[in-house]
Amino acid sequence: MxxxxxxxxxxxxxxxxxxxxxxxxxxxxxxxxxxxxxxxxxxxxxxxxxxxxxxxxxxxxxxxxxxxxxxxxxxxxxxxxxxxxxxxxxxxxxRPLEMIATSESGSSVRTLAFNEVSLLRQTRQAAHIAIVLNGKERLEELICDGVMVSAPAGSTAYNFSAGGPILPLDSQTLALTPIAPFRPRRWRGAVLRADTEIRFRVLDGLKRPVSATADSHEVRNVTEVSIREAGDAYxxxxxxxxxxxxxxxxxxxxxxxx
Missing domain, CATH: 3.40.50.10330 (Probable inorganic polyphosphate/atp-NAD kinase; domain 1)
Structure with a gap:
């Protein structure tokens, strides 16, 4: 400089x-x-x-x-x-994550996250969430308090506190980490390639509402959330x-x- x-x-x-x-x-x-x-x-x-x-x-x-x-x-x-x-x-x-969240009203919100995108239950009812990676359903139903996707720079924060892995900065990976999972009880998440498209479908959202947060930007009552690494332009x-x-x-x- x-x-x-x-x-x-x-x-x-x-x-x-x-x-x-x-x-x-x-x-x-x-x-x-x-x-x-x-x-x-x-x-x-x-x-x-x-x-x-x-x-x-x-x-x-x-x-x-x-x-x-x-x-x-x-x-x-x-x-x-x-x-x-x-x-x-x-x-x-x-490189931030790009989140597109669709709410019960049908509206969509696009925003970026430099740390993580997290889905959290809004009430005392546990969240029921299906996980789809690159168009293929990998987990039919995760019963949990929530789930998050973290970029390497954010992997030492909320992700690590929830039991997720710390990712090297240049690893070109993302951490997929459950928050207080109840079923499957032994599932502890996954490390994914950075170019993976991750989609969460909220099951029974009217009874079990879920919010999605990208860094500090929250969207309430989501039905579906897709996440991918944003391009270098961002x-x-x-x-x-x-x-x-x-x-x-x-x-x-x-x-x-x-």
Whole structure:
């Protein structure tokens, strides 16, 4: 990143992030996002995901600084030496998932997810979901609290907490993971090729309603949800401090006990 790079700073509304925003703008100036060479996001992972959804189509690289509770997609907080860090930063290319969700009303919603797409029961009734891969039904009925599809960058988050595998960043795979499965009791999910088309059919949705969430975008009362990896045109580039890139973090996460 050149020393004269035009930076656009965006921050979460927390006092800590807003204080850092003021200090960084005073030191480096502020440019409109559309005119900037790079977007610097100040906050946690949730704010970074919001920023990617909001500005990802502009094709700018993103650099995150952790000023929130969770910061797997962020770099350490350090206000000094930012330009040197950016000059040495290592890129990671993220390709989101594309979700198309059809609701009981017949309307369809298309949206992207950089972490995961999850289906969850809306009431005390367990969800009954059929799973179809590339047009072939693989599981006639999964009885569960829910099920999710995770991209590699999101595999250390909700997916891992639900017992799913951590995926290497360049593995070109997706994790299909059940959430509290009741039947089949021993089914623990699958690792799929990234080009797999995954379709969920909600069974008995009127009695057992299900919602679908792509990152933070929720669609209620879905009847069918299809998921596939979006094309590279929808991808985004994240920058990480040298020696602490996303691939290394994903690998290290598999050897931590905390």
């Amino acid at each position: 050149p020393a004269h790079a035009k930076l656009a700073f965006v921050a979460s509304p927390t006092p800590e992030a807003q204080s850092a925003l003021s200090a960084l703008v005073a030191a480096h100036g502020q440019h409109e996002v559309a005119d900037a060479d790079l977007i610097v996001a100040l906050g946690g992972d949730g704010f970074m995901l919001q920023t990617l959804h909001r500005f990802g189509e502009l094709g700018k690289p993103f650099y995150g600084m952790k000023l929130g509770t969770v910061g797997f997609l962020m770099n350490h907080q350090e206000l000094d030496g930012l330009l040197d860090r950016l000059a040495q930063a290592e890129p990671a290319r993220l 991808g985004v580039t994240l920058l990480f401090d040298r020696g602490h890139n996303l691939e290394e973090r994903i690998l290290a996460e598999q050897f931590t006990s905390g």
